[in-house]
Amino acid sequence: MSDNNRQWIFLKRPQGTLTEDIFELRQTAIEKPKDGKILVRTALVSLDPANRAWMEPTPTYKEPVMPGDVMHGFAIGRVVESSAEGFQPGDVVEGMLGWQEYATVPAATVRKRNPRHSMENLLGVLGITGLTAYYGLLEVAKIAAGETVVISAAAGAVGTITGQIAKLKGCRVIGIAGGPEKCAWITEGLGFDVAVDYKSADFKADLAKAVGEGVDVYFDNVGGDIFEAIIPHLKTYARVVACGTLTDYNDAEPQPGPRGLQIACVVKRLRIEGFIVLDYMATWDKAEEELAGWIEAGSLKPPVDVREGFETLPANLIGLFKGTNRGKLMVRIAPVQSA
Known part of the structure; x- marks a missing residue:
């Protein structure tokens, strides 16, 4: 595992159409997890229209991303190191990990997922x-x-x-x-x-x-x-x-x-x-079980559009608003099976 963590930083609020100059690629040291935190190696980052809404200063269902922050983003990955009870290296977790290769976050802010499903489906149709x-x-x-x-x-x-x-x-x-x-x-x-x-x-x-x-x-x-x-x-x-x-x-x-x-x-x-x-979190497990059953029966196809490379995150988000994707758009930034 590298000692360094690459991050996309949100520099400034956009004025209308997104441009790549509102982001900056930076490198920092990986934070060691302490006091109930876990270190996650991000595998896939979800790109969604909501990413654009979070850039506005007005809060939505979550606080907006602020200039200077790691760009907010939903992602999935594997635990590398844990100081939290119930989380072990190798566990698959998802949450607001942000646009970064490694995320050190409170364990309470992520959700452990079933590794029998592919990460692509967990981030998409089963997420x-x-x-x-x-x-x-x-x-x-x-x-x-x-x-x-x-x-x-x-x-x-x-x-x-x-x-x-x-x-x-x-x-x-x-x-x-x-x-x-x-x-x-x-x-x-x-x-x-x-x-x-x-x-x-x-x-x-x-x-x-x-x-x-x-x-x-x-x-x-x-x-x-x-x-x-x-x-x-x-x-x-x-x-x-x-x-x-x-x-x-x-x-x-x-x-x-x-x-x-x-x-x-x-x-x-x-x-x-x-x-x-998020209003329906209490019944997510039941809904995901039904969705998984439809997939396994061949009744539901889970279209995913996976792009490659951490460096491509800004360009692919811009492409989302130009309609360049088919199905769920995500960017792979690490092999999905690696810890």
Whole structure:
């Protein structure tokens, strides 16, 4: 094991679109774990739209990352050294380890994971990503067989899992994605019934044709113009699951709208509900067991997009907002089987 730890430092808050100059690569000594802490060798770092939200000075469901901090990030790795009861070298753990090769953190802030599953799945479909799709559909929307479900960012981390779960539950699933290749992938590869290309000049007409008699559930990962385009097609008593606002994260100023939402809420008696997957921690184990069962049965495919190299973290986060990924985006910074 090296004595040195490379870290990506968050230098300054972005003004609009992300650029690599807001990060700086630094090297420091590895902190020895004491007083209930553990030392973790990071294997995979998750890249998510939430990384951008944490850069803003306003707290979300967690405190923002401050200039000078190691960039915040969810990650998974193996314990190298422990001063905490119940944690041994070789244990697989996940948590807010940050953008660094080694993380010395309080053991109470991480979660021990089952090593029988791959780290890629633990960080993706059996982690926050899959749980977000699971609870958003089954607890917030409470989908029922025969309903029409529309999902934005359908080729992304949460969208790919959301669509497949909705199909497993007997729904008709329409995915909104960017470009013909992604649209073909989610229908032919993941089993969505229909895909609509939001980049097409005929997007609104194609959407109207796809939804037919209307939408029972809209799982919104993006907000913005796509949400606005969905509003006329929502049925009476439709449910909107507010999961993310991908189109807004890079805006220096909030977008106006969506137009028509207020009157639609009244006339159609819509229910719009946001949620944070942390609200459901008490039942995570049960949900993960069901997700794992679907994977083992071949009913749920866990799409992962693994990039290589610690140095690539900033560029790959920027790429996330350009739609360069398919499925769950993560960066491998160490061999996943090494301690």
